[in-house]
Amino acid sequence: MRLVVRRWKEGWRAPRYDVFEVEADPSESVLDLVERVSLKLDPTLTFEHACHHGVCGACGMVVNGVERLTCVTRVGDVARNGVILVEPLHGFKVVSDLVVDKSRMFSRYPDDTRTLERVAAQVEKLWDCVECGICYSACPVACSYPSYLGPSVLAWAFHRAVEEGRVPAPVASRSGVWSCHAAFDCSEKCPVNFQPGEKIMRLRRLLLRGAVEVV
Amino acid sequence: MGLGEALRSWLRVRGRSAEHVSFAVRRLAGMVLALYLVVHMVDISTLLMGEHVYSAFLQVFASPIGLVFDVVLWAFLVLHGALGLYSALVEAGLLLERRKVLLAAAWAAALLLLVVGIVVILYVMG
Ligand code: SF4
Ligand code: FES
Numbered sequence: 001m002r003l004v005v006r007r008w009k010e011g012w013r014a015p016r017y018d019v020f021e022v023e024a025d026p027s028e029s030v031l032d033l034v035e036r037v038s039l040k041l042d043p044t045l046t047f048e049h050a051c052h053h054g055v056c057g058a059c060g061m062v063v064n065g066v067e068r069l070t071c072v073t074r075v076g077d078v079a080r081n082g083v084i085l086v087e088p089l090h091g092f093k094v095v096s097d098l099v100v101d102k103s104r105m106f107s108r109y110p111d112d113t114r115t116l117e118r119v120a121a122q123v124e125k126l127w128d129c130v131e132c133g134i135c136y137s138a139c140p141v142a143c144s145y146p147s148y149l150g151p152s153v154l155a156w157a158f159h160r161a162v163e164e165g166r167v168p169a170p171v172a173s174r175s176g177v178w179s180c181h182a183a184f185d186c187s188e189k190c191p192v193n194f195q196p197g198e199k200i201m202r203l204r205r206l207l208l209r210g211a212v213e214v215v
Numbered sequence: 216m217g218l219g220e221a222l223r224s225w226l227r228v229r230g231r232s233a234e235h236v237s238f239a240v241r242r243l244a245g246m247v248l249a250l251y252l253v254v255h256m257v258d259i260s261t262l263l264m265g266e267h268v269y270s271a272f273l274q275v276f277a278s279p280i281g282l283v284f285d286v287v288l289w290a291f292l293v294l295h296g297a298l299g300l301y302s303a304l305v306e307a308g309l310l311l312e313r314r315k316v317l318l319a320a321a322w323a324a325a326l327l328l329l330v331v332g333i334v335v336i337l338y339v340m341g
Contacts, residue, residue: 140235180306184235
């Protein structure tokens with residue numbers, strides 16, 4: 001198996017693509033492959049992961065052109081002619097190799113947001129979103145308009161709007177729901193079927209009908 | 216973020232869903248139509264230079280190349296219109312559960328209108 005990795009580190013003038021020849025079982029995950037390369041072939045290769053079972057959302061990468069959680073993506077399902085190309089998510093600043101800075105997403109959740117880690121027993125996680133950032137990478141608006149709040153944050157705002165009948169003003173502004181142009185790749189690529197695209201449009205409908213207050 | 220980067224993310228097709236490709240086609244068609252509007256303004260303003268100049272300009276569009284141009288323009292127009300209608304409905308929060316069927320219907324309508332348009336352009340106008 002040939003693993004091609006997009007590399008970039010601070011100080012480099014341009015990214016480069018490194019090719020690693022690795023033994024691989026079709027049933028193992030792409031993340032296993034990346035880890036093996038970093039352990040055995042190139043310890044300077046940087047990437048993120050935690051849970052290894054599709055829950056923490058840390059391991060999102062672009063695999064052969066498609067955004068995926070690499071810990072639950074099998075090599076045999078994505079390899080093309082024995083080649084897997086791994087790149088960092090789009091739409092975020094690359095920190096090093098496959099690691100991106102997701103603060104444009106995390107910083108938009110208010111402090112009381114019920115993320116997976118902060119979940120209380122009486123509510124669902126963050127309504128199933130694992131905060132992987134894949135929807136940002138897939139969204140042509142998020143990738144070209146840095147001020148856009150982004151799919152998962154707006155989908156979160158939809159749930160809050162339904163529960164509380166109000167949304168913060170930025171959600172109802174140009175950098176909020178009105179910038180979405182219905183490309184729906186966020187929903188198509190979301191690993192947990194959270195349907196951010198549909199939720200953005202439902203929130204728009206609520207706003208158009210005056211059914212939620214903008215505060 | 217530059218225009219080049221924005222265009223690259225809008226018009227990305229590798230690994231994209233039918234929805235994203237449709238978004239890219241709609242945007243591309245919109246940009247071409249906006250450009251055409253400018254060209255159209257220029258060609259209309261040749262009237263100011265006299266009727267013979269305008270007529271000579273129109274002759275270009277009656278040539279085979281002109282007909283190909285018309286077909287391409289029509290294709291962009293129907294794609295932008297049909298996909299735009301799909302987008303207007305889902306962007307208003309309507310028919311979201313059926314958005315895939317709606318998108319398929321928009322493409323079918325665009326292709327049907329494209330064929331009808333090509334027949335009219337080549338056999339009636341041509
Ligand atoms: S909405 Fe889906 S793709 Fe976006 S951050 Fe949440 S889990 Fe990831
Ligand atoms: S490592 Fe946690 S989701 Fe992949």
